Amino acid sequence: MAKEEKLSLEELLEQALVKDEDKPYAVPGNWVWTRLGDITIITGGGTPQSNVTEYYNGGDIAWITPADLSGYNDMYISKGERNITKLGLEQSSAKLMPRDTVLLSSRAPIGYVAIALEQLCTNQGFKSFWPSPIYKPQYLYYYLMQNKKLLETYASGTTFLELSRKKVSQIPFPLPPLPEQQRIVDIIESLFEKLDRAKELAQHALDSFEKRKSAILHKAFTGELIRKWREENGLSFEKWQKYTVKDLVMNLNQGWSPKCENFPSIDYDKWGVIKTTAIQHMEFVEEENKQLPSSLEPREKHELKAGDILITRAGPRIRVGVCCLVKQVRPRLLLCDKAYRFRVNEKLVMPEYIVFALNTPSMLDEINLMKTGISDSGVNLTQNGFQGLKLNIPPLAEQKEIVRILDNLLANEQKAKELCNVIDKIDHMKKAILARAFRGELGTNNPDEESALELLKEVLKEKI
Known part of the structure; x- marks a missing residue:
């Protein structure tokens, strides 16, 4: 059988760069549009046989499933609900991956993202991006977080949607110079920290209002709310x-x-x-x-x-x-x-x-x-x-007094609704920040920095 000819650097570069007509949007001149499969190694995962206790009992290898990322909001993850043993790793298609590997859930559901804090492995519900000198893991993390809908367009399946490794490899990726990637990550994290603090304060105020409202409603219908008013008007709770x-x-x-x-x-x-x-x-x-x-x-x-x-x-x-x-x-x-x-x-x-x-x-x-x-x-x-x-x-006179007090309470509820709007706006602001980040619109790009094309060339040289 004839040996498969290796492609030249120019040919590899031509394959790796997204054609002008296929570019999702314009990016700064020293960025390049490439594809995820050209910036790093992408691997899947596996599950050791569940009925073999030796694959799980006493295991010290972190094993992550999509369920571990449900409701998980941290960027980094070091362990899941279960560990597996070295034997379980060897007897399955799970792979031990290094720190800074970016994990992407590729089915049920698509779009959970985390970065490995330590060595770990995953089940088959992930496609994982190994560390590479071409990108910052935090930059890729935010890009994947921002593009859940794009990821879903590359998925297929009848029972449930799933992203294959081949399809993940084809997803376009805007690659800036490394210093710009770091600046983008820094500004995203700085802005998100401020927005998260504002959201936390708004949520605390909203929760406090809801607790007060519940307490007042309880008092209103047990006679406690207007006990003093009832005494002043010569009325008795016995009339209820x-x-x-x-x-x-x-x-x-x-x-x-x-x-x-x-x-x-x-x-x-x-x-x-x-x-x-x-x-x-x-x-x-x-x-x-x-x-x-x-x-x-x-x-x-x-x-x-x-x-x-x-x-x-x-x-x-x-x-x-x-x-x-x-x-x-x-x-x-x-x-x-x-x-x-x-x-x-x-x-x-x-x-x-x-x-x-x-x-x-x-x-x-x-x-x-x-x-x-x-x-x-x-x-x-x-x-x-x-x-x-x-x-x-209660008698109608008491009802009127209770309603008067509760109407005033509801007038304050408008402020609570405004807090809900603030929380929604913060979530929209985060999405807007990410959208601008991957277009080079955060005002951090330095056009004099060496083009990301040189980064891409260095990675592609390893394939020759």
Whole structure:
């Protein structure tokens, strides 16, 4: 058999460089577009037979699986849930990889990334990039983190998507000079540290508000919140009475969910059907709707009116039992069939009071226990179960005072929502920083530095 001819440096370079028409975007002049397979060795992993105890018991070789990176936010990893033995390593396709190897989960799911802090190996759910003089591992780490969607476009599979080593090798990679790689990593880490601190403070403030809100709601419906007010007005807690929801509600019904358009009804002349996401805890969001097709006649009996109380009755567990009062609503908006609507006997209870009561932590826990369904992805709240709930109801004068205090609390909740927006913006800012980093737009590039082309040539020379 004839020996395979080795390619010249020029031929290898021509293969390694991404053609102009295939470059994803422009980069500075001393950067080059190459492919991941041309900058380093890429290896897979393996799993020793699980029924052979000698492959695992007493093992001291770190063995990483994608499950070990689920919810894992650190850049570096040194061990997983399990170790394997030297024999387990030898009797499987797992490979011992050096410190600074970049690990990429290549299936179930694609896109977890970490850097090896010590020698370790992985199962077959990874494609790993060995250290190379051509790139900083932290630079590759951030690039892979930024490009999960790109990675998925190179994957294939019927049961689940998987990235093969061949496909991973073809993924384009913007290669700057080494000093620029380090500057990019430094500025990303500096900016991320500040953003993480801001996010931590915002999350702490949000958590503190939620704890205070839960405590106040608990006090409101156990009589503690207005104990002093009650004493000053000569009232007694003994006047509070237990009622079932059935005793209090009137006209309990559910709506209609025809096949709608995939866009909301913005024009008030067009009918819309609310989605369950229109019903949030103590808040109605009318924009969360789908437009009714013009070919369908609206069922006007399901049109929402100010004063309606809504509670979700079917859907994912976390979204069932969510209750709000419709304080105001646009015309031509219909109730969907995955929610109940009702009014209350206002001689006994204020609408605002019962909505607050149904949103207390203890009541939400009680509602959660009565949900029925095989899995958390689809549960139901039955009419009988809902109407059997028992509530503490004070005289109307006390209800008004409780509602007044809780309304003031909700006014402060707007600040909490602003904190949520801050947290979302921080996540978007991180993505924007990474996007700019790999375009050379962070203002750190030095055009006088030697081109990354020379780096690439040095690596390719080893293949000659």
